[in-house]
Amino acid sequence: MNKRVLxxxxxxxxxxxxSIVEVIDGKISILEELRQQVRLGKDVFNKGKILRSTINQCILILKNYKNLCDEYKAEEIYAVAATAVRDASNVDIFIDNIFSNAGLVVEIISTTKGTEYVYNAINSxxxxxxxxxxxxxxIVEIGSGTVEISIFNRKCIVFSRSLPMGALKMKMIFSDAPNAEEGFFNYLKAAVERELRNLKREIPASKVxxxxxxxxxxxxxTKILNSSENENYxxxxxxxEFCSKIYSFSDDEIVHKMNVPYDYTDTFHPIIFMFSKVIDFFECDKIYIPKVNLRYGVALSVIDSPDKMDFFNKYKIQFKTTAINIGRRLNFDEKHALKVTNLALKIFDETKEFxxxxxxxxxYLTIASILHDIGSSLSDSSHHKHSMYIIKSQDFFYLEKREKNIIANVARYHRNSEPKSTHPDYMELSPKDRMIVMKLSSILRIADSLDNTHLxxxxxxxxxxDxxxxxxxxxxxxGQxxxxxxxxxxxxxxxxxxxxVSLRLKIKKD
Structure with a gap:
């Protein structure tokens, strides 16, 4: 029996x-879950930074958490932070203080990485x-800082967008306005409807x-609306009916009449209001609250991390879908991109010996091949450089920033110029990654040459x-x-x- 605690x-x-979890033969069981209230969001969304008193409070909480982890003999501790910490002007100070005083390394995760974790948790x-x-x-996650909306099919995530209108952030933005309390929900309604109108132009399906x-x-x-605690529908x-009922409730009434914990009152009503608007937008009657979270997704990623040999097979549909969606948004030549990708992958498979x-x-080669000409959407002149900049600015599920930079450089060198020591984006890579770029771009150049006419x-x-x-x-x-x-x-x-090696081309009529 393979058992560990993390x-x-x-x-x-x-x-x-x-969340302290026990993993036995790949299955996760929750041993204990803890929650301590902090005012990180209020600090950052109001002041732009995390106040010293809040930093000290976080250090104390994390020290206590770490002590409990030691009692459970947790082999690994993963600490992640999202919107509020990521947006703080003193994020580096916060991270360093946590490490110096609590001995924890905190990873700042992007909205894409957060979506990835939650999707894994739900999809499991x-x-x-x-x-x-x-x-x-x-998937709809309405948090304090952002609203995350993702659309997926049976194979992968096909669309994801982070909207900058979390419940607490919106309250902080509107707090200084005249008649803030009375006018907040009118303001919130207008903001949500504006974002959803913009979203409608991008999403692959408005019905789910x-x-x-x-x-x-x-x-x-779900606890308020359902008699059974196990109900997740x-x-x-x-x-x-619930939204209409609580519209006129004060915070105290929400606490006493709905049994909502006091520290949830400032966001409970706005989050429910925004969630109902998103439900209306998608015209969907099946609404599930699966009671999974980012922490469970992180734990899943730890125990189910594919090795290098399995990586492509596990995520190839996701990579291809993401790259094609980026290309379509920028009106790329899809037939050429997919032909070059097909040729590049064949060359890759049949030259592994080298x-x-x-x-x-x-x-990496798959994504770079699909997006190698994407820079043409800006200008045909130096489009290979534009391709690199565009790829660097995009988000890709299951890839780190380092890997995205490799892909961007591979696309950049599909044309005439070879990598040079005077190219700063290339030289930022490690020697090992530079060699990957050279090998993959040499393959991509050949594949691109074999569809030079785009026909x-x-x-x-x-x-x-030979x-x-x-x-x-x-x-x-x-043809010719x-x-x-x-x-x-x-x-x-x-x-x-x-x-x-020497390389020759032999033509045969199809």
């Missing part, structure tokens, strides 16, 4: 929460199973078969080892490929120099 600490806008135990391949479901609501306020709501009609890269690097004249290829240091690419073509031949002769040179 702890996940989440430093949120209103509380620091900890779907409450509403998919019935069709074209069916979509949504089920919505999963995430957050402690929504878990409280909300009836849409009940939600609408490049000796693994499936993780294959994932997909090369239908398929095979790579044959001699120990000689390779032949057999291209099955339809004069431009591709010229481009191939030019672009193959980098591959030949890098691997010390």
């Amino acid at each position: 702890s996940v600490i989440e430093i949120g806008s209103r509380a620091i929460r900890m 135990n779907l409450l509403n199973k998919f019935k069709r391949n074209d069916e979509y479901q949504a 078969s089920a919505i999963y609501g995430i957050g402690p306020e929504l878990e409280l709501l 909300i009836n849409k009609k009940d939600l609408e 490049h000796q890269l693994c499936d993780k690097e294959k994932a 997909q004249l090369v239908k398929n290829i095979r790579v044959i080892k 001699k120990p240091n000689s390779l032949i690419i057999v291209a099955y073509v339809k 490929i004069f431009t591709e031949l010229y481009s191939f002769r030019h672009k193959k040179v980098f591959f030949e120099t890098l691997f010390g």
Whole structure:
């Protein structure tokens, strides 16, 4: 029996929460969960920084949490922080103080990484199973600092957006306005409707078969609306009636009549109000509150982290979907991008003896190939450089910043220029990562040359080892490929120099 104990600490806008879990043969059981209220969100959304008194309070809480972890003999402690800490002007001071005084390394996670964790937690135990391949479901997490909306199908996340209108942040923004208390919900309604109108232009589907609501306020709501504590379903009609009922309630009435803990009162009503607006937007009747959270998602990622050999197979659909969605937003040449990707991956698979890269690097090549020409959306001139900047500015699930920089550089070198020591973005990479960029970009250059006209004249290829240091690419073509031949002769040179082989192209009619 494989058994271990680990702890996940989440430093949120209103509380620091900890889950101590036991993992037995890959299954997670919660041993203990703790929550301590803090005013991080109020500090940051009002003052722009975390006050010293709040930092000291966080240190004390985290010291106590760490002591409890020691009692449980937790082998690993993972501490993560999101919106409030990330947005603080003194975030570095906060992180350093926590490490120096509590001995904990805090990871600042992006909204993309947070969505990834929550999606993993929900996907591990779907409450509403998919019935069709074209069916979509949504995750809605309304927090203190942001609203996270993600749409997924049975295979991967197809859309994700972070809206800067969390309940506590909106209250802080509106707190100085005249008649703040009376006019807040009119202001909130206008803000939510504006964001949802903008969202409608981007999302792949405005109708979903089920919505999963995430957050402690929504878990409280299920207890209020349902007689059974195990119930994780909300009836849409009940939600609408509840929103009408509490519209005129004061904070004290919400506490005493609804049994809502006092420290939730400043966000409970706004979060329920915003959640109901999102439900209306998606026109969905199936509303689930699965009672999972970011901490559970972090724990899942720890115990289910794929090795390098399994990485591509596990996430390849996600990578391809994300890259194609980025391309479509910028009106890219999809047929060319997918043809180049197909050719690049074939060359990658059939030249492993030379490049000796693994499936993780294959994932990088997939994204770089799909997006290599994306810079043309800005300008054809120097579009390879624009491609690099665009890729660096995007978010990719299951990839770190370092990996995104590798992908961006691979796309940057698909054209004429080879990597040079005078290129700052390239030189920022480690020597090992620079070598990955060179190997992958040498493959991408060849693949791009074989669709130089963007007409997909090369239908398929095979790579044959002719001699120990000689390779032949057999291209099955339809029509004349004069431009591709010229481009191939030019672009193959980098591959030949890098691997010390000669490369020839042999044409066969398809």
